[in-house]
Amino acid sequence: MIPTFAVVGHPNKGKSSIVATLAEDERILIGPTPGTTRSAHRHTFSIDDQPQYVLVDTPGFQRPRAVLDWLEERAGSASERPQLVARFVEEHADDPRFHDECELLRPIIEGAGILYVVDGSKPYGPEYELEMQVLRWTGRPRMALINLIGNGDYVDAWRQALDQYFSIVHVFNAVQADFSRRLALLRAFAELDEAWRGPLESAVEALTAERRRRLKRSAAEIADCLLTCLTLTERSALGEGNAQQQMEETLTRRLQDRIRRREQEARDRVQSLYRHQGLAREESASDLLATDIFTREGWELFGLSRTQLLVSGALSGAVAGGGVDVLLGGASLLLGAGIGALVGGAGAWFGSDELAKVKVLGQRLGGNVLQVGPVKAPNFPWVLLGRAVAHHGLVAEQNHARREAISLALSETQNFMGTLPDRLRRELADSFRKLSTEDADGGSQRALAMLIAEALAQESVKAPAAD
Numbered sequence: 001m002i003p004t005f006a007v008v009g010h011p012n013k014g015k016s017s018i019v020a021t022l023a024e025d026e027r028i029l030i031g032p033t034p035g036t037t038r039s040a041h042r043h044t045f046s047i048d049d050q051p052q053y054v055l056v057d058t059p060g061f062q063r064p065r066a067v068l069d070w071l072e073e074r075a076g077s078a079s080e081r082p083q084l085v086a087r088f089v090e091e092h093a094d095d096p097r098f099h100d101e102c103e104l105l106r107p108i109i110e111g112a113g114i115l116y117v118v119d120g121s122k123p124y125g126p127e128y129e130l131e132m133q134v135l136r137w138t139g140r141p142r143m144a145l146i147n148l149i150g151n152g153d154y155v156d157a158w159r160q161a162l163d164q165y166f167s168i169v170h171v172f173n174a175v176q177a178d179f180s181r182r183l184a185l186l187r188a189f190a191e192l193d194e195a196w197r198g199p200l201e202s203a204v205e206a207l208t209a210e211r212r213r214r215l216k217r218s219a220a221e222i223a224d225c226l227l228t229c230l231t232l233t234e235r236s237a238l239g240e241g242n243a244q245q246q247m248e249e250t251l252t253r254r255l256q257d258r259i260r261r262r263e264q265e266a267r268d269r270v271q272s273l274y275r276h277q278g279l280a281r282e283e284s285a286s287d288l289l290a291t292d293i294f295t296r297e298g299w300e301l302f303g304l305s306r307t308q309l310l311v312s313g314a315l316s317g318a319v320a321g322g323g324v325d326v327l328l329g330g331a332s333l334l335l336g337a338g339i340g341a342l343v344g345g346a347g348a349w350f351g352s353d354e355l356a357k358v359k360v361l362g363q364r365l366g367g368n369v370l371q372v373g374p375v376k377a378p379n380f381p382w383v384l385l386g387r388a389v390a391h392h393g394l395v396a397e398q399n400h401a402r403r404e405a406i407s408l409a410l411s412e413t414q415n416f417m418g419t420l421p422d423r424l425r426r427e428l429a430d431s432f433r434k435l436s437t438e439d440a441d442g443g444s445q446r447a448l449a450m451l452i453a454e455a456l457a458q459e460s461v462k463a464p465a466a467d
């Protein structure tokens, strides 16, 4: 039997949010006004088409007093109470006054466990006692979840009340709970009913394995994006009378656009791996996730410093010690990066003798062919990787009940790739070097993917989300 839980409670306390989080479903309707959920919906959480558990989202209690009165008037012995609740639902199936109660009680009568949701940021009140009593009449295993919607803290008072009606009481923040909190909750569910223990322990294992798989697949996706971006070129015939510089600028712009698009594509794919297809990304210019890849801020934040590039072997001493001449050797891919920015000290170091190769290819009929790319700046793969790691970190921790766009706010001094262990940084530098040579093969791409997986798993790169 698949463990099934009815998520019930007062209107507007985060029931649907909890279902969305546990079922990893970003489409479940969540809203600020009471009565968002009008009828019961079953949401099966599956991994590889294997159902793990079912959550039933329900409307909130409307008339617990009237339900309880009805039950008490007919009360016989305690053993008959569950049947009496079933009778209530049967007799009121078409009664609009008890539509919501019937919707929420029906799955429980049919065998679901109870997850009773309250808001621990609001004071406890006696009206909730009526709901708890009705639930106790069903005789089903039950657990209370204290959600925290606002800033108040009445958790202790709530606990005292809930302890009398529920065998297990957990604080669970529907919108902020991370992966480990979800696992802890599933383990607690396993305590509710002996019959669910085995299936839920398997669910915890399946979820953990699935999470590792998502990380690996994300790493492979990012490696593929890097490989593409490191080898992309743009060409065009340089006809008679065509100014080379103008053509160079056009091709540079095209190259930039293709790289930007490829990065967006990789972000979309990573989001689908985490079932976050619909998740928006912050687009305001002040947000770091939204910074254009070809800007100075992005390169400083997501790339490596001159010293880090040197130490990891991504840069030879001669180039690092160079100066204005080597810096200005090629076409600048960076938007608005003037000479001042390029020479202006350690912070503005791009680590490049030529940001992108520009060459005039051999004579053909009709004239020369101008090629821009591939991007050769030593910091370029680091910037791409830093941005991908930051995005992945946000997506992997994003809760499916949280619907705002993901965004990234960091202190200016924080540097993503700089926090990686030296050994990993050196291995990545080696791998980037191999990939940028002509004979890169599938093996070197897989090797890069493994290193990227390691980088994605680093605690140090998990950036705090903007709130």
Ligand SMILES: Nc1nc2c(ncn2[C@@H]2O[C@H](COP(=O)(O)OP(=O)(O)OP(=O)(O)O)[C@@H](O)[C@H]2O)c(=O)[nH]1
Pocket: 010, 011, 012, 013, 014, 015, 016, 017, 018, 029, 030, 031, 032, 033, 034, 035, 036, 037, 038, 058, 059, 060, 147, 148, 149, 150, 173, 174, 175, 176
């Ligand atoms: N900050 C914060 N907001 C939350 C949390 N849980 C729920 N909310 C918000 O509270 C409101 C109600 O959430 P829902 O999940 O729709 O609540 P519900 O209990 O399903 O509501 P009904 O279907 O109307 O009974 C929404 O605006 C949520 O965004 C939480 O843990 N933190």
Ligand SMILES: [Mg+2]
Pocket: 015, 016, 017, 029, 030, 036, 037, 057, 058, 059
């Ligand atoms: Mg709801």
